[in-house]
Amino acid sequence: MSGELRIVLYGQSGQGKSTLGGIILGNREIFTSNKDSKKCRKERKTITGRDVVVVDTPGLFKEADDGEEVVEEIKRSIKHAEPGPHVFLFVERFKEISQEKLDALKTFQDTFGKQAVDYTIVVFTTKRKEIDDAFMQETLKSLRRLTDQFQQRYFVFNIRDEQQGSQLDELLGIINKMTGEKCQPFYTSKMLQEAEEALKTRKETKPKPEEEWRSFYDRCGLIGMAVGCAAGYFICGGELTIRTCVTGNVIIFAY
Structure with missing residues (x-):
């Protein structure tokens, strides 16, 4: 396929993301030696006659005070890949599902939206x-909550394997097939x-915590009154009045 x-x-720290990028470009240290990791x-490199960026x-x-700044910088990747990336490689270790993986998925979806899925x-990187x-089948079964989000488009890449060339050819083939469709x-x-x-x-329409609690208490109040009225109905001999409801809610005054 011609053209750039x-x-x-994209991914968490320590998942082999930068190493994978280096392997694609034929120099596994090209990104890992980057001092400013934020x-x-x-x-870029020309691979089999094609420019690859x-x-x-x-x-x-996992715990970052500057999480929002990191996300904003991640968004800038779209400008670096102008007019836009053909593919996002969501890089994770080939290990069973974890909350960190699901958090990374949510951040990806929030940042790039539903269209990025396509x-x-x-x-998945492994050493x-x-x-x-x-082991392969058991781990993939665990990771389905992640891979299902991307129509089961995944690739297990051994970043330690001496046969990285054939793996890279296969990965680039998958990318070319996907973009060609x-x-x-x-x-x-x-x-x-x-x-x-x-x-x-979504953030603007999401109820604030105090509003959620207020709504909860309001619902509880209505339910309590309904139950009270029903109880008062039987206590007062089948007569449904204001006195019935008050009686049912145990507010009884003696004269």
Whole structure:
């Protein structure tokens, strides 16, 4: 396939994301030697006659005070890959599902929106010398909550394997097949803007905690009154009046 190929790497810190980007470009240290890991970095190389651009984004940290700043920098990857990336590689370790993986998924969905799903392949990295079928199937079963979000588009990449060349050819083949099937071949800045607007709308329409509690207490009050009226109805001999409801709610005055 001719033309430039633009790839954006996304994922948590320590998942092999930057190493994978280096392997794609033929220099596994090209991103891992980056001292400023909180900034996007763009590199390119001609592979089999095709220009390949790889943008490495800051890794998501499990506990980060500057999480919003990291997300804003990740968004800038779209500009680095102008006019837009053909594919997001969502990089995770090939291990069973965890809350950190689900958090990374939610951040991805919130940041890039639903349309990004169609441009994403999950790449699971591993350093295991050998992966037996039982381990492979059990781990993939655990990870279905993640892979289901991307129509089961995933690839297990052994970043320690000496046969990285054949793995890379296979991964690039999957990317080319995916992009070739789309009317719009790459994710655009307009899609990012739509994702930002959708997230803003969800935040604005989400009830505030105090409003949720107020609604809860109001519902409890109505339910309590209904129960009280029913009880009062029987206590007062089948007569439904204000006195009935008051009696049922145990507010009884003696004269």
